[in-house]
Amino acid sequence: MEIDKAIGESDDRRLKTKYNNAIYVIKRALALYSIEEVAFSFNGGKDSTVLLHLLRAGYFLHKMEQKCSNGGLTSFPIRTIYFENSSAFPEINSFTYDTASSYGLQLDIISSDFKSGLEKLLKANPIRAIFLGVRIGDPTAVGQEQFSPSSPGWPPFMRVNPILDWSYRDVWAFILTCKVQYCSLYDQGYTSIGSIHDTVPNALLSISDSSCKEKFKPAYLLSDGRLERAGRAKKFSPSIATVRNGSGDVDSHKSSVLVASAIAVGEEILFGTVEDQLGLSLCRKIHSIGWSVSQTIVVRNDVSCLLLKLSQNAFLAEFKHLSFSFSLETPFFVDLSLYQKDSVAEEVERRKSTNDMVFIYGGVGPLHSDVTLAGVAKAFGVRLAPDEEFEEYLRHLISDHCTGDRNEMALLPEGITELLHHEKLVVPLIKCQNVIIFTATNATELDKEWDCLIELTRSPGLLSTMVPYVSKHLQTNLSDVETAQPLSKLCLEFPDLNIGCYRKSRKGPLLISFEGKDQTQIESAVESLCKKFHPGTFSEIH
Numbered sequence: 001m002e003i004d005k006a007i008g009e010s011d012d013r014r015l016k017t018k019y020n021n022a023i024y025v026i027k028r029a030l031a032l033y034s035i036e037e038v039a040f041s042f043n044g045g046k047d048s049t050v051l052l053h054l055l056r057a058g059y060f061l062h063k064m065e066q067k068c069s070n071g072g073l074t075s076f077p078i079r080t081i082y083f084e085n086s087s088a089f090p091e092i093n094s095f096t097y098d099t100a101s102s103y104g105l106q107l108d109i110i111s112s113d114f115k116s117g118l119e120k121l122l123k124a125n126p127i128r129a130i131f132l133g134v135r136i137g138d139p140t141a142v143g144q145e146q147f148s149p150s151s152p153g154w155p156p157f158m159r160v161n162p163i164l165d166w167s168y169r170d171v172w173a174f175i176l177t178c179k180v181q182y183c184s185l186y187d188q189g190y191t192s193i194g195s196i197h198d199t200v201p202n203a204l205l206s207i208s209d210s211s212c213k214e215k216f217k218p219a220y221l222l223s224d225g226r227l228e229r230a231g232r233a234k235k236f237s238p239s240i241a242t243v244r245n246g247s248g249d250v251d252s253h254k255s256s257v258l259v260a261s262a263i264a265v266g267e268e269i270l271f272g273t274v275e276d277q278l279g280l281s282l283c284r285k286i287h288s289i290g291w292s293v294s295q296t297i298v299v300r301n302d303v304s305c306l307l308l309k310l311s312q313n314a315f316l317a318e319f320k321h322l323s324f325s326f327s328l329e330t331p332f333f334v335d336l337s338l339y340q341k342d343s344v345a346e347e348v349e350r351r352k353s354t355n356d357m358v359f360i361y362g363g364v365g366p367l368h369s370d371v372t373l374a375g376v377a378k379a380f381g382v383r384l385a386p387d388e389e390f391e392e393y394l395r396h397l398i399s400d401h402c403t404g405d406r407n408e409m410a411l412l413p414e415g416i417t418e419l420l421h422h423e424k425l426v427v428p429l430i431k432c433q434n435v436i437i438f439t440a441t442n443a444t445e446l447d448k449e450w451d452c453l454i455e456l457t458r459s460p461g462l463l464s465t466m467v468p469y470v471s472k473h474l475q476t477n478l479s480d481v482e483t484a485q486p487l488s489k490l491c492l493e494f495p496d497l498n499i500g501c502y503r504k505s506r507k508g509p510l511l512i513s514f515e516g517k518d519q520t521q522i523e524s525a526v527e528s529l530c531k532k533f534h535p536g537t538f539s540e541i542h
């Protein structure tokens with residue numbers, strides 16, 4: 001079988017692993033379902049082209065194992081379905097039909113939408129499982145596993161996704177290694193193909209020359225797989241600009257108060273081994289953009305999150321070949337329920353719904369104690385999934401030093417993660433809805449990450465800069481007892497101001513601070529306080 005042979009002869013170890021995993025999924029599906037019960041959803045795109053050849057190889061190998069191969073399996077008996085659409089590219093249509101005839105595919109052409117088309121098809125045929133070329137990173141992959149039942153409201157069938165964990169790079173490595181034909185649009189700069197209305201060639205492949213017609217390099221030359229969808233019309237993602245106010249309404253009013261909290265993750269801070277320098281600095285920064293800080297908290301990097309670090313893919317990839325003879329040392333089987341505290345997840349869950357923004361730092365990386373991302377994922381009820389875009393950054397960052405599977409190291413909360421790139425940052429900031437994860441380990445690094453974040457806010461829709469806080473500070477030699485009542489009254493008089501009192505020492509002066517967004521209110525409050533005492537009782541500190 002030419003596909004199996006080409007991969008066998010290749011020295012691309014990663015491709016071999018991906019191929020073996022995909023073939024494993026296909027063979028298990030063919031063992032679970034009879035050939036009449038499976039179908040292949042083919043649309044001429046690159047992912048479904050890869051899947052076609054994997055299915056050809058998988059079917060061949062399955063038959064070989066059943067010892068009923070006649071050695072010359074040329075036909076492809078898996079029912080193939082194509083949802084034809086008038087807005088499909090003509091090149092996609094012709095490639096689909098040409099491929100069907102080259103490989104003897106029994107093509108069912110469906111002209112209705114996916115759902116009603118499938119309802120009709122399943123009524124008329126005993127189909128129980130459908131192979132799809134869905135990959136993690138596709139908008140429709142969220143929450144899917146290699147075997148995922150169809151969604152509620154859809155006819156019942158199993159969605160089988162053999163290339164779910166393949167990256168853009170893997171797809172092209174396979175196509176080029178196996179020298180299989182692909183739709184001509186991919187040679188004209190298209191990197192992911194939707195309809196004629198929402199897809200253009202990827203501008204990153206543009207070859208600028210002086211002649212009037214713009215030319216593009218082929219899709220396989222796109223070095224950054226994370227930019228695969230740059231030629232697709234963007235669906236707008238919810239931004240931080242449309243934050244909730246206290247009552248849950250959308251509020252982008254400049255003068256209203258937005259509230260954030262900061263979570264530090266690290267046992268070393270709680271043990272007192274390390275000082276939390278970032279908390280103080282972060283509070284100042286949040287305050288400096290006119291936001292209010294509701295709470296700062298330090299949480300442990302709890303052990304139960306370790307369980308989450310082993311994604312299903314990692315699990316399959318790591319242990320499948322052991323023929324299920326797991327050792328007790330396998331962390332997957334360690335009963336961690338006794339230790340379950342989930343501090344990160346619990347804190348994030350609590351804070352994300354009561355704050356406009358949550359900033360979290362510490363516990364990000366590949367170490368056993370780096371559980372922040374797992375905690376965030378758990379707080380949002382999603383899993384950690386390999387993120388191709390993030391993987392690219394890691395590839396540049398750690399290049400040859402990486403011993404493990406980078407795909408597994410780049411695990412991020414699935415479906416809720418947005419990477420915030422800035423040219424000054426080696427790794428982008430990670431934003432999961434209203435939670436921003438800093439990777440800084442000291443105040444200088446935090447300064448840089450914060451500055452980049454603020455710079456990014458200039459593009460519309462990120463962290464809104466609010467009307468800044470203004471403040472005035474007084475000092476007095478009065479005792480606490482003498483000032484207590486007048487100050488309480490003042491607080492009632494000026495509910496929009498934050499009037500705080502503190503001492504640096506028991507014997508020293510009492511310091512009174514007035515903070516708010518309205519300078520005149522601050523002046524009035526100061527005047528009102530001064531009037532209650534003899535002139536000269538208070539002096540201003542600058």
Ligand SMILES: Cc1cc2nc3c(=O)[nH]c(=O)nc-3n(C[C@H](O)[C@H](O)[C@H](O)COP(=O)(O)O)c2cc1C
Binds near residue numbers: 114149151159194
């Ligand atoms: C064979 C097949 C099965 C599908 N099953 C489901 C499903 O179970 N649940 C669902 O929400 N969408 C399902 N879809 C729809 C896809 O998730 C997605 O909406 C579709 O591929 C359109 O993607 P687009 O919006 O990027 O064009 C299915 C599509 C196909 C072709």
Ligand SMILES: Nc1ncnc2c1ncn2[C@@H]1O[C@H](COP(=O)(O)OP(=O)(O)OP(=O)(O)O)[C@@H](O)[C@H]1O
Binds near residue numbers: 044046049082133134
């Ligand atoms: N019109 C369709 N007919 C049949 N299957 C489809 C259709 N559209 C999508 N699919 C299925 O969904 C999968 C995912 O689609 P997606 O557009 O992400 O990938 P692709 O079309 O194979 O490649 P590309 O990302 O380059 O467009 C396809 O591989 C195919 O299995």
Ligand SMILES: [Mg+2]
Binds near residue numbers: 043045192193194
């Ligand atoms: Mg497509």
